Amino acid sequence: MAKAIPARACPVAAFQKMISGKYKLRIVWDLKDGPRRYGEIRSGLLRGAGGSAEITPRVLSRELKALTESGLIDRKDFGEVPPKVEYRLTRKGKSFVPVVAAIREWGERNLNEAAALADAAE
Amino acid sequence: MAKAIPARACPVAAFQKMISGKYKLRIVWDLKDGPRRYGEIRSGLLRGAGGSAEITPRVLSRELKALTESGLIDRKDFGEVPPKVEYRLTRKGKSFVPVVAAIREWGERNLNEAAALADAAE
DNA sequence: CAGCATCCTGCGTGATACTG
DNA sequence: CAGTATCACGCAGGATGCTG
Numbered sequence: 001m002a003k004a005i006p007a008r009a010c011p012v013a014a015f016q017k018m019i020s021g022k023y024k025l026r027i028v029w030d031l032k033d034g035p036r037r038y039g040e041i042r043s044g045l046l047r048g049a050g051g052s053a054e055i056t057p058r059v060l061s062r063e064l065k066a067l068t069e070s071g072l073i074d075r076k077d078f079g080e081v082p083p084k085v086e087y088r089l090t091r092k093g094k095s096f097v098p099v100v101a102a103i104r105e106w107g108e109r110n111l112n113e114a115a116a117l118a119d120a121a122e
Numbered sequence: 123m124a125k126a127i128p129a130r131a132c133p134v135a136a137f138q139k140m141i142s143g144k145y146k147l148r149i150v151w152d153l154k155d156g157p158r159r160y161g162e163i164r165s166g167l168l169r170g171a172g173g174s175a176e177i178t179p180r181v182l183s184r185e186l187k188a189l190t191e192s193g194l195i196d197r198k199d200f201g202e203v204p205p206k207v208e209y210r211l212t213r214k215g216k217s218f219v220p221v222v223a224a225i226r227e228w229g230e231r232n233l234n235e236a237a238a239l240a241d242a243a244e
Numbered sequence: 245c246a247g248c249a250t251c252c253t254g255c256g257t258g259a260t261a262c263t264g
Numbered sequence: 265c266a267g268t269a270t271c272a273c274g275c276a277g278g279a280t281g282c283t284g
Contacts, residue, residue, distance in 0.1 A: 011229025012147040012222065018233070021256075025134040038266050056258055057267060081264075083265045092232055100134065102224045107133025110214055111140070143276075160246050179247055181277055203284075205245045248283080255276090262269075 018070050023055065023063045025100055028072060028089065032097045035076070035088035038064075072096060140192050145177065145185045147222055150194060150211065154219045157198070157210035160186075194218060 019025050023045055030036060030044045041064075045055050064087060067073045072093035078084040089097070141147050145167055152158060152166045160182075167177050186209060189195045194215035200206040211219070 010148060011226045011233060012151065013144070014233040015225050015229045016141075016144065016147065019138075022135065022138065025138065026132060029134065042266095054258085056260090058259095058269085059257060061267060062256090077266095081265085083264080083267075085266065095232065096228060099224050099228045102221050103137050104133045106218060106221045107137045110217065111133055111136040164246095176278085178278055178280090180249085180279090183247060184277085199246095203245085205247075205284080207246065246284095249281085250279105252279085253277090255274105257273090257275105259272085260270085263267085264265100 018072070021063050021066065023060065024067055025103070027063060027067060027087075028093060028096060029100050029104070031073060031087060031089045031093070032100075035086040038085050038087070041087065067093075140194070143185050143188065145182065146189055147225070149185060149189060149209075150215060150218060151222050151226070153195060153209060153211045153215070154222075157208040160207050160209070163209065189215075 026045060027041060030041055036044070038060075042055060042057075042060055045060070064073070064075070068075050068087075071090055073087050074090050074093075076086045076088065078086070141150075148167060149163060152163060158166070163186075164177060164179075164182055167182070186195070186197070190197050190209075193212055195209050196212050196215075198208045198210065200208070
């Protein structure tokens, strides 16, 4: 089992580790416009997910924690009740946005149904 | 459960689906220099994996098939014994290479241990 | 050489309920 | 509001052995 991340050997492996999970990339993308609160992120994810799929707090929490530990985002807790927590991109996270943009751009161009069907010949 | 890929709603989700799996990105990257045979891909993956981790044929086979069905690579079977099969990037696959390059570049710049430690302040 | 068949395991993810 | 706790499950992915 490969448990340790051989980052130096293969950057893409480390990249995959870092963005593994269904929501991490979308969270980063959502955060590119500025800080957002927990609930806002949650709502934002729901809209694009296919509508009905409820993202559970447990999962979102894990994703956010993982992103924080990866150093892509930063957690800002305004103390006290009612709880208010904001998440924002770190410098590292911001530097990552263009990469996500590239992914999105490519995806929009090549992953639309038409392309998928028409590519049988290639 | 989100089973169908709502590609239009979220390109990154579709992207993640497409490159899910430990080896797909690396396979694409290996293939960027030209066609490669099954065994060559296998060997290539072993070198960067951490050395000891053996990639099983079952897994590699699955990844290659998935990539083929995604339209990123193309399988060319020179009939007959001894078996010889080459895999090459499709046009779609080639268009994807720059994205992988961006990922690698970012990874090399930001995923080395040093950077991870120095980012605490941010 | 380039796979396929079978079995097995850990982890990611979802459902549900509860809390400071 | 922003989480944590517990339970459950499908599936990626590894081990091993066989084949055309």
